[in-house]
Amino acid sequence: MNMSDARSRNPDRSIVATPGMVKKILFFHHATALGGAPKSLALLIKSLDRKEFSPIVAMPLRPGNSGVRQLFEDAGAEVIEERDIRPFHGSTVAPCKDVKSRIHAILSFPLLVRCARKLVRAIRPDIVHLNSTCMVAAAKGAHDADPSIPVIAHVREPILHNWWGNILRNLNKKHVDYFVSIDKAGLDSIGGSATTGSVVYNSVDSSLFRTPDEGVTELRRKFGWGDGDVIFLSLSRIAESNGILPFVQAVNSLEANLPECARFVFAGFGKNEEGYGKAALEAINASRRCSAMPFIDDIAPVLTASDVVIAPFLTSHSARCIFEGASAGRPGLVTRLPNLLELIEEGRTGLSFEISSSAGLLEAIEKLCRRDTRLDMGRSARQFAMARFHIDQNVAAIQKLYRDLSESGR
Numbered sequence: 001m002n003m004s005d006a007r008s009r010n011p012d013r014s015i016v017a018t019p020g021m022v023k024k025i026l027f028f029h030h031a032t033a034l035g036g037a038p039k040s041l042a043l044l045i046k047s048l049d050r051k052e053f054s055p056i057v058a059m060p061l062r063p064g065n066s067g068v069r070q071l072f073e074d075a076g077a078e079v080i081e082e083r084d085i086r087p088f089h090g091s092t093v094a095p096c097k098d099v100k101s102r103i104h105a106i107l108s109f110p111l112l113v114r115c116a117r118k119l120v121r122a123i124r125p126d127i128v129h130l131n132s133t134c135m136v137a138a139a140k141g142a143h144d145a146d147p148s149i150p151v152i153a154h155v156r157e158p159i160l161h162n163w164w165g166n167i168l169r170n171l172n173k174k175h176v177d178y179f180v181s182i183d184k185a186g187l188d189s190i191g192g193s194a195t196t197g198s199v200v201y202n203s204v205d206s207s208l209f210r211t212p213d214e215g216v217t218e219l220r221r222k223f224g225w226g227d228g229d230v231i232f233l234s235l236s237r238i239a240e241s242n243g244i245l246p247f248v249q250a251v252n253s254l255e256a257n258l259p260e261c262a263r264f265v266f267a268g269f270g271k272n273e274e275g276y277g278k279a280a281l282e283a284i285n286a287s288r289r290c291s292a293m294p295f296i297d298d299i300a301p302v303l304t305a306s307d308v309v310i311a312p313f314l315t316s317h318s319a320r321c322i323f324e325g326a327s328a329g330r331p332g333l334v335t336r337l338p339n340l341l342e343l344i345e346e347g348r349t350g351l352s353f354e355i356s357s358s359a360g361l362l363e364a365i366e367k368l369c370r371r372d373t374r375l376d377m378g379r380s381a382r383q384f385a386m387a388r389f390h391i392d393q394n395v396a397a398i399q400k401l402y403r404d405l406s407e408s409g410r
Helices: 003-009 036-047 066-075 099-123 133-145 163-175 184-190 216-223 244-253 275-285 300-305 320-327 358-368 371-388 391-408
Strands: 023-028 053-060 078-082 127-130 151-155 178-181 197-199 230-234 262-269 290-294 308-311 332-335 350-353
Touching: 023 099, 023 133, 023 391, 036 053, 036 066, 036 320, 036 391, 053 066, 053 099, 066 078, 078 099, 099 133, 127 133, 127 391, 133 151, 133 163, 151 184, 163 184, 178 184, 178 391, 184 197, 216 300, 230 300, 230 320, 230 358, 244 262, 244 275, 244 290, 244 358, 262 275, 275 290, 308 320, 320 332, 320 371, 332 358, 350 358, 358 371
Parallel strands: 023 053, 023 127, 053 078, 127 151, 151 178, 178 197, 230 262, 230 308, 262 290, 308 332, 332 350
Antiparallel strands: none
């Protein structure tokens, strides 16, 4: 039996204190599916200075959570699983629309409060870091256990501007000491200039910063892409908010006017798609220009083989694929939404369009199909990614925040 298994069944057992001046960071993570949030947290954990910080992750105990748990353990974190770690959603990505979901969120809130209180008393962390604002109940539980412990919440997508979003926003303002947002649009959704927080953009693993033409020919052959094709690649989750279906429909409507070289590839499909995923897949399969790929764990090869990375989102939130693509020297094509516009420099590292404007989309595709324009944008995108999204400076900013908060207290 490993220590994580023992703690899952007996969380009141205290974790042995780390020697010296190492600070224990207790993270509360909300999701059991692989995606941007666990990937971002794992990258942060992997990059922390172990001489100064010791990461512990509390995550939901659910069937099918082994991939996320393994991700955190491989990054070097001690992982605790708890049944009562449950989210209180209310963001643009997880709006918690129906009555059943809202009742579940309300009933789950005190369970996570109790769970966090128990874990904080057992672990005695120096910092509590919520991997999303939906973990706000853990902030209350942490302060119930020890009011002096600073609590940070990561803002990974904007909180809704409706009555339900206001509940989540006010809970966070009441119980969280400091907000770290992956973009300005997210931080503004908490409360603008009056919010105690800062922007630390999501990070790209340094291994993704590579020469744009490294092994491209061989990789394109592997994926079945022609040498003359310009590949517009989507790596975003297959969800209604990410706009895959209307983008495919827009491409199909432009078929006669598109440059012959333009091809659109959508990765992320599961084996048995239903509902929205099934409708998107049917539209892709009916298109001469579009093709589908399954979910990809190792994105480096497919990024290297592609030409442009796209994020045709309908709902405003960040797109990891855009800045990961930029790190590989690939320009971005995004819908004109606040979070996405922070990931490109218009006309220099990528282009934006309105999903309702076929003419605007066609113009952007035509520009990006021009080799010289695309390569110039790709070089600029890589420079932009180095300055804004490289792991080194972003982890340094988080570690400085940990030091400042632990030294000053709440």
